[in-house]
Amino acid sequence: MTDDKTQSNNTDKTVDAAVAEELQGVPEDFLDTAGENEELVKLREDLATAKQDVLYARAETQNVRRRLEKDIADTRAYAATSFARDILSVSDNLARALSAIPAELRDDDKLKGLVSGIEATGREIDKVFASHGITRIAATGLPLDPNQHQAMIEVPSADAEPGTIVQELQAGYMIKDRLLRPAMVAVAKKPD
Incomplete structure (x- = not known):
């Protein structure tokens, strides 16, 4: 049994010597597995960061493309x-x-x-x-809408509710969904 043990030790020493001989001339930092693990972890982190940056760049490019398409459509619609x-x-x-x-x-x-x-x-x-797409804004008989009408004068009226347009002084127009020119109107107020 002791012979087997001695023989096993001799074989291990021979293998160790052969491995040591093979590894001669290899830089020590290459053999350092702890350094290798740290370097591998750093490379993986760098790769994840690069992937994230690429995703952000793609998203930003897509957003820019959408904004440009909207700007082009608006330019065509409102030229x-x-x-x-x-x-x-x-x-x-x-x-x-x-x-x-x-x-x-x-x-x-x-x-x-x-x-x-x-x-x-x-x-x-x-x-x-x-x-x-240019349409006239309805005014007479409607309540005053400051987004479409510009009140020029107030007229005392017993017939119309206060804030109701009783006369259109100048027609207003919309171009598609945007105001081109507000309607200039006379608005009813309570009689004195």
């Missing part, structure tokens, strides 16, 4: 806003011209063509407004 505001004054003047023509002159054969031409132009402007 005519400035031009539409300018054309509103033309539409107002056309409506004033029509309302200024007395009824007896409307029936005059000499002015019938002129009146029908002005009316046709007004209808065409309304048609173009509708095709671009």
Whole structure:
């Protein structure tokens, strides 16, 4: 038995010597398993951080893309806003011209063509407004909405509730869901 034990010890020493001989010339920090574990843990942490950074970058890129798509859609939808505001004054003047023509002159054969031409132009402007999403704001008879109406004067009225619009002084318009120009209105108040 002691021979077996001695032989086993000799074999272990021979293996240890062979391993030691093989490991000669290898840097010691490579052989340090505790250092290797720390380095592996650090690399794994760096990898997790890099993965997280990539996910954040992807999310940010997607958010930027969505914002740009929304900005492009808004630009397309509301590109005519400035031009539409300018054309509103033309539409107002056309409506004033029509309302200024007395009824007896409307029936005059000499002015019938002129009146029908002005009316046709007004209808065409309304048609173009509708095709671009420009709509007139309803006002008369409705309660004052500060998001769509601008109260210019208060009129004493026994017939209408206080805060109700009794007269439209200038038409207001919306372009899609945005205010283009508020309606300028006269609002009822309690009589004195």
